[in-house]
Amino acid sequence: MSHPNHISSEHLPSKNGANGLSGIDPEELEKAVRCGSIDENLDTKHIAEVARFLFSHKDILTQGGFPNIIRANYKGLNLEAHGRPHFITDSLLVIECLNNAINTGEQTSEQRPKKVLILGPGPGRLVIPEIEMAIKLGVKELLFNDLSPDHIDQLREKIAESYGTRDQKIGGVELKFEVGDFVDVAGKLENNSFDAVSAMWFVTPEIADFSSVEALRAKREKLYGHIRRLLTKQGSFIEDVPLSDSRLGGFYYLVRLKTYKVLHDLDILEGENEHCIITSYSSQKGGLPYHIRFAPSHIRHSKEMEDAQLRFVKAIDTLQPVGIRTDGEEAFKMKFGSASNIIDLFRNNTIEAIQACFNEGSAKLLLRPSSNDPLRKVKRTYMFESH
Numbered sequence: 001m002s003h004p005n006h007i008s009s010e011h012l013p014s015k016n017g018a019n020g021l022s023g024i025d026p027e028e029l030e031k032a033v034r035c036g037s038i039d040e041n042l043d044t045k046h047i048a049e050v051a052r053f054l055f056s057h058k059d060i061l062t063q064g065g066f067p068n069i070i071r072a073n074y075k076g077l078n079l080e081a082h083g084r085p086h087f088i089t090d091s092l093l094v095i096e097c098l099n100n101a102i103n104t105g106e107q108t109s110e111q112r113p114k115k116v117l118i119l120g121p122g123p124g125r126l127v128i129p130e131i132e133m134a135i136k137l138g139v140k141e142l143l144f145n146d147l148s149p150d151h152i153d154q155l156r157e158k159i160a161e162s163y164g165t166r167d168q169k170i171g172g173v174e175l176k177f178e179v180g181d182f183v184d185v186a187g188k189l190e191n192n193s194f195d196a197v198s199a200m201w202f203v204t205p206e207i208a209d210f211s212s213v214e215a216l217r218a219k220r221e222k223l224y225g226h227i228r229r230l231l232t233k234q235g236s237f238i239e240d241v242p243l244s245d246s247r248l249g250g251f252y253y254l255v256r257l258k259t260y261k262v263l264h265d266l267d268i269l270e271g272e273n274e275h276c277i278i279t280s281y282s283s284q285k286g287g288l289p290y291h292i293r294f295a296p297s298h299i300r301h302s303k304e305m306e307d308a309q310l311r312f313v314k315a316i317d318t319l320q321p322v323g324i325r326t327d328g329e330e331a332f333k334m335k336f337g338s339a340s341n342i343i344d345l346f347r348n349n350t351i352e353a354i355q356a357c358f359n360e361g362s363a364k365l366l367l368r369p370s371s372n373d374p375l376r377k378v379k380r381t382y383m384f385e386s387h
Contacts, residue, residue: 024260024274032257039375041279042254048262050278054210054292055268083125083201085321087336088361090200091129093240093316093381095355098130100313100383101196101236102137113232114140116196117189119182120203121146123154128162128339130198132346135171139195145178145185152179162339182207183219186226194230198238202379205241205277205293213271216294224308231386237310240381243317244277245297250369250376255279256295275300301382310384320377321366328365335361 037043083090098116118130121144134142146152156177160166168175178185209219227237243249244256256277263273275296296304305312324332335357336342346354369376 024257029257029261032254033261035254035374039251041251042258044258044262047255047258047278048266050292051259051262051266051268054278055266085323085366087125088358088366089318089321090126092355092358092362093200093318094126094129094198095133095351095358096316097198097236097238097381097383098133098137098196099351101198101238102139112195113193114138115143115194116141116198117143117145117194117230119145119197119199120201120206121155122148122151122201124158126200127155127158128342129346131159131170131173131175132343134173136346136351139173141174141176143176143178143194145180145182147179147181149179152177162343183222183226186230189230191229192232192235194235195232196236196238197227197230200238200240200381202240202242202293204239205295208294210269210276210292210294213269216269216272220294220304221307224304224310228308228310228386233386235386236313237384237386238381239384240379241301242277242293242295243378243380244295245299248317249378250374252277252295252377252379254374305384309387311387313383313385315383316381318379318381319368319371320379321368323367325365325367332361332365 033044035042037045040046101116102112102114116130116134116139121127121130127144130142133139144152144155146155156166159170159175163170178188204223207219207223209215231237242252242256244252247253249256256274259276259278260274262278263269263276269276272294275294277291277293277295279291302312334341335345345357349357
């Protein structure tokens with residue numbers, strides 16, 4: 001059973017299509033600026049203040065400094081609570097993408113290393129679906145890599161509490177953990193050692209060096225070059241990014257245009273500033289009150305992937321839920337509210353039946369914004385294949 005929001009490659013903008021935003025449309029830019037500050041995260045004044053601060057302290061944007069921003073941004077935030085409404089939709093993506101990644105390709109089962117690398121798992125919001133899918137698919141090793149040592153500690157604790165053991169092997173799957181910037185960690189790993197690399201929840205947009213255009217391009221080239229090097233022949237790379245180059249993206253589309261206007265007016269990162277997203281969370285408790293990500297258009301990203309010899313397979317667009325329905329709270333707790341319930345769901349059902357359960361939960365239990373809400377958030381999950 002496929003994900004309800006799946007789109008195939010023919011629905012993506014072509015390299016010559018206007019929707020790909022290989023350049024910013026002046027009329028669209030004017031509309032975005034005119035929409036005003038309908039949300040604090042779209043306040044042009046705040047975006048400009050953040051830009052001036054960040055780019056007047058370029059040392060914090062370098063390859064060595066930017067990871068500190070990322071760590072600080074998440075410190076003190078309850079990512080489990082923040083991501084709770086997304087658990088159903090993200091689990092569907094984990095199920096579909098890992099199933100496709102392990103069960104496709106010309107290599108026989110004996111030829112595959114049966115190893116999966118998970119980038120940016122955070123404190124483990126999706127770790128149970130990831131482990132359970134690994135068990136079902138016969139994966140031998142899961143390697144979790146996160147920038148934050150706190151996240152890896154929390155991840156270990158969640159696994160121990162969920163499975164009642166501190167063993168490094170669960171259901172035949174060996175669990176390994178690495179702390180650090182992926183670009184650094186990747187250098188320790190062997191070539192062609194993973195059947196799949198998964199980077200869910202905007203991990204790759206945060207692996208960047210914003211100190212200059214040249215540094216940004218070099219860091220991105222290293223990122224995808226390492227991923228390609230680590231994958232087996234026909235290995236799969238899974239990542240999600242903010243959908244920011246289409247009106248369908250809602251909030252991400254508006255904030256990308258506003259960020260471009262600010263950076264362009266300040267003559268910052270010319271040549272790449274149309275692919276940046278700056279948000280200013282002035283009322284946020286915990287972490288830093290700002291964030292900067294690199295969210296390239298489909299055309300720009302396709303070029304990155306081609307250069308890294310990663311071939312597009314498919315994309316899935318997901319309208320992010322904004323909460324759990326009041327009348328669905330009890331049902332959510334019963335089906336997805338405990339580790340034991342989720343483990344039982346995976347252990348006692350086929351993949352198709354598990355997908356059906358999550359799809360039903362998505363349809364009946366989640367609150368979603370309307371399709372014309374300018375603040376709706378849509379993310380795009382890509383699958384690429386090494387060649």
